[in-house]
Amino acid sequence: MRGLGRLGAAALAAPALFLVAACAHVVPAPTAPATQSVAPISAPINTGSAAAGPEPAGDQLNQIDDQIDNELNQIDNEIGQVNQGLATSEGDPAQ
Amino acid sequence: MNLHHPIRIGIAALAASAAVAAAGVLPAMAASTPSASPTGAGACTGSVSAMLACIDQRASTAVSNRETALQQMTSDVNSSKDITASDRATLLGQLQADESGLTTLLATIKGDTTVKQALADTETIVTGYRVYLLEQPKVHLVIAANTESTVEAKLQSKLPSIQTAINNSSASAAQKAAAQTAFNDCTTQLAAAQSASSGIVSEVIDLLPSGYPGNQPTLVSARGQAQTARTDLGKCRTDIQSIRTDLKG
Numbered sequence: 001m002r003g004l005g006r007l008g009a010a011a012l013a014a015p016a017l018f019l020v021a022a023c024a025h026v027v028p029a030p031t032a033p034a035t036q037s038v039a040p041i042s043a044p045i046n047t048g049s050a051a052a053g054p055e056p057a058g059d060q061l062n063q064i065d066d067q068i069d070n071e072l073n074q075i076d077n078e079i080g081q082v083n084q085g086l087a088t089s090e091g092d093p094a095q
Numbered sequence: 096m097n098l099h100h101p102i103r104i105g106i107a108a109l110a111a112s113a114a115v116a117a118a119g120v121l122p123a124m125a126a127s128t129p130s131a132s133p134t135g136a137g138a139c140t141g142s143v144s145a146m147l148a149c150i151d152q153r154a155s156t157a158v159s160n161r162e163t164a165l166q167q168m169t170s171d172v173n174s175s176k177d178i179t180a181s182d183r184a185t186l187l188g189q190l191q192a193d194e195s196g197l198t199t200l201l202a203t204i205k206g207d208t209t210v211k212q213a214l215a216d217t218e219t220i221v222t223g224y225r226v227y228l229l230e231q232p233k234v235h236l237v238i239a240a241n242t243e244s245t246v247e248a249k250l251q252s253k254l255p256s257i258q259t260a261i262n263n264s265s266a267s268a269a270q271k272a273a274a275q276t277a278f279n280d281c282t283t284q285l286a287a288a289q290s291a292s293s294g295i296v297s298e299v300i301d302l303l304p305s306g307y308p309g310n311q312p313t314l315v316s317a318r319g320q321a322q323t324a325r326t327d328l329g330k331c332r333t334d335i336q337s338i339r340t341d342l343k344g
Contacts, residue, residue, distance in 0.1 A: 075321070090228055092221070094153060
């Protein structure tokens, strides 16, 4: 009986530990305010602090650069199609 | 003909040169001379019924090709994230009118009983719609100008925060000065881009096939404006990259 009791206790303890571990994943520890985890694009680029590590300005400028790069490529594509249209011929359907 | 190899090469070189020269000249000629044949198929011949059938077949192909192009343009307008609702509605209305007009025109051609009338109506496929020479460049100029406006607005909204970043940067004085120079240039380029692109849509969106080829220079001019704005925006982007490098220290 004593052996079965230890086994039963272990069987109960294992799922309980599992549950605790799962909860730890679901509910993050409130170590920092959520607003500090991701800087919004519209936020000021730099606070002016001389903190170590990459400056926030670099990340913000990277984002602007990436966005503009995509749109400039779109403009290039559109101008390319304009060029194609201006250089083409309607031809004569009856010929 | 059994030509010696060097001679054959010479003839081939001459033919290739002529083809290259023709390729450079012919599109411009064709643009101003719609009667030029792109296929070299020749005129329809034979009995009246044979000629009408031949014209019908060629008109069908011409209309089908243009409707495919119009559908592609419609898709391009619909998929543009930057075009304004007003410009989108205007272009879609024009494209839809062209599609339905060409469908009606083809039915008219198929009902024509004289070769003269069939030929005249078939010519209208080109002159009444100018799908390739007018509509295509117009549609893409409007999309390009709208996208340029989007980029300009985005850059304009970011300038204050970029200036703040330069002011507050911990980079050296020399690096901050370099960043400020780049920032000032970006501001200048942005203003130039806005100036170049701002009038494009109003200049081209209401151009009509009936005004062609008189309105063709307007398209060419608008393309130049779009290219200028694109170049200016590219310079501003390069400036931002410089600022990023400068502020990294």
